[in-house]
Amino acid sequence: MNARIAPGSVRRVACVGAGVIGGGWVAHFLARGYQVTAWDPAADAEDKLARLVEAAWPALTELGLAEGASQQNLTVADSLEQAVAEAEFVQESAPEDLELKRDLLARIDAATPAGVVISSSTSGYPMTDMQQRCTDPQRLVVGHPFNPPYLIPLVEVVGGELSEQWAVDWAAEFFEVAGKHVIKMDDEVPGFIANRLQEAIWREALHMVANGEATVEQLDASITAGPGLRWPLFGPCLTFHLAGGEGGMAHMLDHFGPSLKSPWTRLEAPELTDDLRDRMVRGCEEASGGAAVADMVADRDRAIIEVMRAVDKVKEAR
Amino acid sequence: MNARIAPGSVRRVACVGAGVIGGGWVAHFLARGYQVTAWDPAADAEDKLARLVEAAWPALTELGLAEGASQQNLTVADSLEQAVAEAEFVQESAPEDLELKRDLLARIDAATPAGVVISSSTSGYPMTDMQQRCTDPQRLVVGHPFNPPYLIPLVEVVGGELSEQWAVDWAAEFFEVAGKHVIKMDDEVPGFIANRLQEAIWREALHMVANGEATVEQLDASITAGPGLRWPLFGPCLTFHLAGGEGGMAHMLDHFGPSLKSPWTRLEAPELTDDLRDRMVRGCEEASGGAAVADMVADRDRAIIEVMRAVDKVKEAR
CATH class of the missing domain: 3.40.50.720 (NAD(P)-binding Rossmann-like Domain)
Structure with missing residues (x-):
């Protein structure tokens, strides 16, 4: 070798x-x-x-x-x-x-x-x-x-x-x-990481179409006019870190934690143990490099505006 | 009144x-x-x-x-x-x-x-x-x-x-x-539409952290460097329509349909019946206004480049 x-x-x-x-x-x-x-x-x-x-x-x-x-x-x-x-x-x-x-x-x-x-x-x-x-x-x-x-x-x-x-x-x-x-990745997980997240969205979307709960057009618009505009800069975890306001992920989990029991998707949530809560809070602190939520909010807003403009530019050129 | x-x-x-x-x-x-x-x-x-x-x-x-x-x-x-x-x-x-x-x-x-x-x-x-x-x-x-x-x-x-x-x-x-x-929306569905899709991602992400399968940083990077760059222009359905190449959603479902049985997320997929397949194919045709996949691919590529530039601009201004 x-x-x-x-x-x-x-x-x-x-x-x-x-x-x-x-x-x-x-x-x-x-x-x-x-x-x-x-x-x-x-x-x-x-x-x-x-x-x-x-x-x-x-x-x-x-x-x-x-x-x-x-x-x-x-x-x-x-x-x-x-x-x-x-x-x-x-x-x-x-x-x-x-x-x-x-x-x-x-x-x-x-x-x-x-x-x-x-x-x-x-x-x-x-x-x-x-x-x-x-x-x-x-x-x-x-x-x-x-x-x-x-x-x-x-x-x-x-x-x-x-x-x-x-x-x-x-x-x-x-x-x-x-x-x-x-x-x-250190370990083999079926679907790796991104596909597991993407597949969760995809399967929920298929269920909704199969059950007549939403059309393909509504499903896509719900992402392109909604959370899809936030994800190019901050992924799902840091996005929710910001949703917690000045209290970050800790406040977010304490506030929305009970919603994990709600039937908002066909995927059952894991138990929000103290350990999981701490891992998420610590993980967000690490991933954000300790940046203040207010500064991250300003970055997110800037990014959403730029991303919307980027998309508009492409649509206008059609 | x-x-x-x-x-x-x-x-x-x-x-x-x-x-x-x-x-x-x-x-x-x-x-x-x-x-x-x-x-x-x-x-x-x-x-x-x-x-x-x-x-x-x-x-x-x-x-x-x-x-x-x-x-x-x-x-x-x-x-x-x-x-x-x-x-x-x-x-x-x-x-x-x-x-x-x-x-x-x-x-x-x-x-x-x-x-x-x-x-x-x-x-x-x-x-x-x-x-x-x-x-x-x-x-x-x-x-x-x-x-x-x-x-x-x-x-x-x-x-x-x-x-x-x-x-x-x-x-x-x-x-x-x-x-x-x-x-x-015509009917009340818990979580409406966008939150059901977002919540599916979120719960899968929480499971992965709870099980030590991925860190917060990996989860977020898997979206911001991956599918998150595609979703501002085309949602999950049209994104997969393009993944089918010239054959669109029909080819995509025929090719990746069996993957719905794979344990890629903790969310079980619905049965891919002929009816569901047809609804997805027809829905993509409607949502795309019958645009040719090749033209949509060009739009998508343009959008990904613009979105990446938008994010870079925000990161550089930090």
Whole structure:
């Protein structure tokens, strides 16, 4: 393993699977200046990929391309084996099908040079369940992006039982170098973090449509005209920290704590023990770096105004 | 009821309860040019309210004040009765305590001129449960805002069993005139719409902290660096419509449908019946006005870039 390449020295990336997510990775890596080799078994994959990259390029250009970045640095390979043969990093983005991923990752592992990290875009399968058929499972990790991977910074990185810590650390560092915001997780939790939160919203929304309680249009407007305007700056925890006014999360939990028993969603809340209350209060203090609520409120207000203007600008340009 | 004022002719608004939410309403109505009378039983309420309005005013000024808008148009009344005596619209924003709200709304109802609509900021109590002790319950509705009410456009409007449709329609029209984005609901659902979605996220987040699966900081970053950047333009439904690529929501449900069975959140999903699938697909077509996915993707990308820039601007100004 001495020959292992440094995350900052990687030049050649392989993307296996080139649909919406895989193709988004291709666009991201091209924009960051990498040489990208892609492979996808679908008959029309090459055309779709070209269209996706072409469509993403103006946005990526505006954000700022890395030196040497070019759509010409993409090679579509004839086989998976050819795609990964010279890769210094592999990102797999196949459909969410556990059997398919197990087989595919084993094939990727067999064809990828030793010591090269292989990352899966899986939306929720634990790597432990996917790496079983690999000869060299310690280099496999999850690197879970958000759509579109060429714009949304988040990547959740976590290993499986057979993954080694070096691979998790290497992948986290590589993704950071490649311009992503990494959350490195210690334990495998199904759905990781962001998808668990997003999936909770999604399932409640599906229940509401199934029960005729809200339309798709009302559900979306409830977010875009409501809490969706607050979340780009402060996530759900710090948002509620501010909802507590000068008393912050402590006041918020003491005031709204009883609402956790209300049937406001089909998801039952955990017991608001003293321990959980303290963890939330302490967590908000840490996450806010001890900033005064009044200063954070001013930042939030500023951000809401700027975000509303950003959205208006896009709507006006339609 | 012939003397009922038109929603567009209202000049005098009363706010009962002047904490974070009630005070936020005061700031909103002042900025929209209304004469506002406020009352709150807390000893330090007047000072806190003055600070809140003062802190909000720069943001409101930048957004654009209505003609004649001034902080001078605020009167803090000595009693609830005095506050509502000449009101043409009343917004109640007391703490979330059902008994308290029942009594308070009965007192407001007794003191408010006939025909004047009374709206409650309740985060989740059905109006049916709150209006019982009122003499004139038909004019009571829920008008549920989001924090901060002076910036976030959303107001969810819904009546209780004893509310009359004219009151719901009047309140919806009044809030629109007063610059809000209204979702008018036909039926009382605990938590309305936005809070049900937000609460699903919140409860999943609390479970994750309680179980040591994620820290407050990771939870918030998973949203601010992830899906939180997509939601200001497209809500959760249209976001997933785009995740389906050229096939839209139909492809998305066919591809990710099986994931609804995955333990990605503690909230169990509804059965993805053909009927639910069709409602989601049709709902997305309606909500998108039949726009092509490729055009929506371009809008989304534009919006994500603008939103990221908006947030960066606020962070840099810290």
